[in-house]
Amino acid sequence: MIHNFNAGPSILPKEVFEEASRAIVDFNNTGLSILEIGHRTPLFENVLNEAVSLIKDLMQLDSNKEVLFLHGGASTQFFQLPMNFLSKEKKASYLDCGVWGTKAIKEAKNFGLVEVVASSEDKNYTYIPTGFEVPIDSSYFHYTTNNTIEGTQMQWIPETSVPLVADMSSDILSREMDFNRFSFIYAGAQKNIGAAGVNLVVADKEFLKQGNENLPSMMDYRVHVANGSMLNTPPVFAIYVCMLTLRWLKKNGGIKAIEEINSKKAELLYSTLEQIPLFQLPVNKADRSFMNAVFTMENPTLEKEFVALCKKEGMVGVEGHRNVGGFRVSLYNALPLSSVEAITDLINAFANKYAS
C-alpha cells in the first residue's frame, strides 16, 4: 500500500489513472490512442469543452468569466500576466508570502512597476501578513492563495478596489470560495486539477480588454480566448487528465464535499502533531495550509529515522522542499483520509517509542 504525499505532481484519483491508462491504448472505443487523435476533431473538442464546462460548474463562475487551458505551468503565468497588464507607466501590487510569490514579483519587474504591499519574509514566511493596503492606482493586486513550500494558506480574500489576481496552483478546487471576486486566476494543473504540463486560467472578460497591445500571439490571452485554447496544438493528454479529474470531483459532490474531507484530513494531522513535543509546527496557527502541512523535528538523527520509517511504510513525499528541509505532507483532493490516518498512526507510534 502506497501513500502518496507528494507536493506536485501529486496523487490523482485511482479511477482517473485507470481510465487514462485505457485511453492510451483505446480512447472511447475508437481504436486510437488519446495520444494520436487530431486535436481539431470532435474527439478532442469534446474533451476540452467538457473540461471547460466542469470548471465553470465546479467553480460556479459567472458568464463574464473565460476559462483557458494553456501550455506551461504557473511559472509561465509569472511573466505572461505582467506582460499583458504592466508597462513602464503601469504599476501592480503584490503580496510576498513565499518562494512562489517572490518569483512572481521578480518576473513582473521585467515589465513594469511593482509595489510589494506586505511581506512575511521577516519571519521566514511562516505567517500571512494582515492590515496591508493596496494602492488604488494598481493595474492589479496579486497574491498566492496557498504557499506550497512554506505551508501557509490565506483563509480570507483581500478587500481591494483594484482587479484581484491569484495564483491558486496548490489549493484550487479544494475549498469553497467566491471565485467571481477574482479578475484573474491561474493554477498549474499538477495538484488538484490534473497532470503536469498545462495551466488553468480563469479570467474576467472586462479585465482582459485592458491588456496591452502588440503582444506575441502565444502570450496574448485574448488571442487564446478567440481560439478557444486551440491557438496551437494543445497539450492534449494533460487536458484529458484534467477533464477526468474534474469529472471525478463533480461525481463526488464537488468542492463543498471535498472541502469537508480536506478539513478532516488537515485537522487530524495538525491535532496529532500539536500533541507531540517531538515535532514542531512552524506556521502561525491561523495561517496553516490545509493542503501542505509543514513540520520539523529538532533532532536530525530522529529526523532521518522518521524519514526511513515513512519509506518503509510506503509513504512517499514526506520530506520538506529542498529549500526549507523538515517535513511536508501534502493533502490534495485525491489523497484519501485513510492515508492521513496511516501517517498519524505512524507519528503516534514514533512518538511513543521516543517519548522520554
Added chain:
Amino acid sequence: MIHNFNAGPSILPKEVFEEASRAIVDFNNTGLSILEIGHRTPLFENVLNEAVSLIKDLMQLDSNKEVLFLHGGASTQFFQLPMNFLSKEKKASYLDCGVWGTKAIKEAKNFGLVEVVASSEDKNYTYIPTGFEVPIDSSYFHYTTNNTIEGTQMQWIPETSVPLVADMSSDILSREMDFNRFSFIYAGAQKNIGAAGVNLVVADKEFLKQGNENLPSMMDYRVHVANGSMLNTPPVFAIYVCMLTLRWLKKNGGIKAIEEINSKKAELLYSTLEQIPLFQLPVNKADRSFMNAVFTMENPTLEKEFVALCKKEGMVGVEGHRNVGGFRVSLYNALPLSSVEAITDLINAFANKYAS
C-alpha cells in the same frame, strides 16, 4: 484495422502506447503512476536524462550542443527565439515557404527587423525557392525544413555564414542530416518525437551566449540550460512518451534505418498517385515532402466519395488541412509501410472504378 494518417498529433509506435498505458497505473514497478511521481526524483530524472541522451545519440550531436525539452509547441518558439536573439538593432532573415514560416515571421517582427529572403507564396507555396542570398548581417537565418500543410520539404541545407535556425517540427528524426550545422533547431514533439505538449530544442552553446539579457526566466534558453529543462515542473508525461518513442527509434536502427522505410513509403504513395489522372500532385516534384503527401482531385463529388471510402476502411486523417482542402496523407516514422500499401490499394481500386 485502423490506419492513422493524422498530421499531428499523429501515430506513435504501438509498443509506446502499451508501455505508456502501463506506466499510468504502475510506473517501473513503483506502485505509482507516472502522473503522480515527483519531477525532482531519480524516477523522473532518469527519464529526462535518457531522453536527452537518446537525442544526442540519434542526431549524432557534437558536445557543443545543448538539448532542452520545453513547455509548449513550435508556436512558442516562433516568439521565444526572436525574443532571445532580436532587437531594434538586430536583424534576422527568414525563408517563407508556408503557413508555419509565415507565422514565425509575423512573431519575429514584434522583436526586431525581419528580412524575408525568398517566398514561394506566388505559387501557393507549392515549391521551395532556390538561389536566395542570406544577408551576412543577420543574427540568424530561419527556415522550415518540412511544410506540414503544403506538403513541401527542403531536400538540402542552405549554405550561409550566419547562424542557421530551423523549425523541424514535422520531419525531425525522419532522415539523416548534419544536425551539427544548425545553431538552433526546434520541433514540437507531436509528430516524430512523442506526445503533444512539449518542445524539443537543440542549440549551440556559443549561439546561446549571444542571446539578449533581462529576459523573463521562462523565456531565457540559458536559464533552461542551467536548470536542465527543470526550471519549473516539466510536462512529465509528454517527456516520458518522447523517451519511449526515441528508445523505439534507437532499437529499430535509428535515423538511417527509418529513413529507408520512410523513402519506401513516400515512393510507393507518390508513384501510385502519379499514374492516376484522377488525382493531382500540386507540389513541385523535387520538393515533395516525405512526411506529408498532399494531393487533390478535381471532381468534388468524387472527393467526398473518396473520403467516405477511406473512413469506411479505417483510414483516419486523410483530409487536407482546413486552410487548403484536398487530401493529405502523413507518413511519419511510426506509420508502417503496410498502412501505405493499404491506402495505395484503395487508391488503385478507386481509380479503376472511375477510370473512364
